[in-house]
Amino acid sequence: MAFSEAEQRAMARALELARRGPRSRNPQVGAVILSPSGDVIAEGWHRGAGTAHAEVDALSHLEGDAARGATAVVTLEPCNHTGRTGPCAAALIAAGVARVVYALDDPGDVEGGGGERLRAAGVSVESGLLAPEAAGLLASWLTARALGRPHVTVKWAQSLDGRAAAADGTSQWITGSEARADVHARRAQADAIVVGTGTLLADDPALTARDGDALFAAQPVPVVIGSAPIPAHAAVLRHPRPPLHHPTRDLTAVLDDLHDRGLHRVFVEGGPTLASAFIAAGLADRLLVYVAPTLLGGDRLALSDVGVGTISEQRRLTVESIERLGDDLLVVVAPDHAPEGGS
Secondary structure, three states: OOOOHHHHHHHHHHHHHHOOOOOOOOOOOEEEEEOOOOOEEEEEEOOOOOOOOHHHHHHOOOOOOOOOOOEEEEEEOOOOOOOOOOOHHHHHHHHOOOEEEEEEOOOOOOOOOHHHHHHHOOOEEEEOOOHHHHHHHOHHHHHHHHHOOOEEEEEEEEEOOOEOOOOOOOOOOOOOHHHHHHHHHHHHHOOEEEEEHHHHHHHOOOOOOEEOOEEOOOOOEEEEEOOOOOOOOOHHHHOOOOOEEEOOOOHHHHHHHHHHOOOOEEEEOOHHHHHHHHHHOOOOOEEEEEEEOOOOOOOOEOOOOOOOOOHHHOOOEEEEEEEEEOOEEEEEEEEOOOOOOOO
16 A cells, blocks of 8 residues: 555654553544645644544644545544544544545454444545554553453562562562562563552562662552551652552452553562462463572462362463573463463
């Protein structure tokens, strides 16, 4: 398929505009309207739930029939459903737009189909322009969209005999410096890092992502789950980003709130109780297990009850990779339900 130079420039600009919008459970979308001669006559982007979608925002800057015969360049297929706002496909048709170019198909069963609706109305439609760039922008949203919630990575470190701590509860450090550095790099790729109040009170973690002694530029939002209050002196209160406290055991409700906030990639690092709860609830999409060549014995297991009462109920996993980090091993596995993607 052929796209004009004006359309290519407009799509690059639309992607810039999309980044201005907030991350949430709604996608970041940008739109540029071109005149029949290829000049930019309007721009728009989605500013959040309940506000005009990018295409309608762009059209709102035009008067009368200024959009008639124009080309709309959009980063995501115009929607085809009525929610808090009307369908963008219908708005483009009503405005007299003659051509629509978009980067990615909308994956929603309800929201998708805008391209077909436009074609049925006689509008020229082409897709795929700068699709890899658009997919990169929306990667975490697309994964969360497929799941209906944030993507959840659960991490723990353990001895070779499956213990998370020694008999007296001490656990620093089971793994070596290379493994710990890997954890911090992965934290920096996450949108949120989650612990339970038990871990918060026992270990007083900072929940930052550090590159040696310095902080990574990208920092996950710290999230604390549990009824106990966060102590006034807690290290997490000195985090670059204000912590979120969810005094509940309802993990689905927590993830729903994080989804609304645009925190699509969740990193769970809260000890055996919280890790086991996410796994038992079927909410873990990837497991990072750091295994140190050491033996601890005792009853401080890395996991507790995950809902397996008999061998026929065992939770099968798919090994994605095994990596050596100094003397330690990192085993990356995914439950059989987990989709591709995430971090």
